[in-house]
Amino acid sequence: QVQLVESGGGVVQPGRSLRLSCAASGFTFSTYAMHWVRQAPGKGLEWVAVISFDGRSKFYTDSVKGRFTFSRDNSQNTLYLQMDNLRPDDTAVYYCARDGVDRYYFDSWGQGTLVTVSS
């Protein structure tokens, strides 16, 4: 079965960096686009970024453009989200999610990793 496992979350000061990972298994990873979606504490869902199956195309929500970089290693079935110049409003649970067949919804989700940006 599809499994997505995020890691790398933690507490970080404003302006610092953090890198999240998402390990995928149970499907042919290299044929799917993938996403990050986040959820601030007690709030709704916010799409963050998408990466194409081959890593060549990426789109980001405006609030993270220029600060976050989404990448993937298809040989390791792993996604990465490099988050630089973090701000307090980046505090959230970050989920990796697999793209649906009809693009671009989310048919499988990881359990999430919490990022807290605070001094």
Next chain:
Amino acid sequence: VMTQSPVTLSVSPGDRVTLSCRAGQSINGKLAWYQQKPGQAPRLLIYGTSTGATGIPARFSGSGSGTEFTLTISSLQSEDSAVYYCQQYNRWPLTFGGGTKVEI
């Protein structure tokens, strides 16, 4: 902008429940619904307005067109207590509604 109503719904087991989602402009039927229980990741229920995701019980159904969409739970079960989100995938950025909390 995706707008969901109501924000909270208090219901009883066996009730027929209807949740609404309105888009600011036509989204060409590219709408998905998710269920999220406390402390869990969201789960895909419906995509393409009305196509049920794998393993989703038949009591969940979706309908709508243009800018108005509906998620219906035909006979509510106690395990359906959750927050339900709609999401459009017709244009960037992908956006979610604010959610409807279903309380039993």
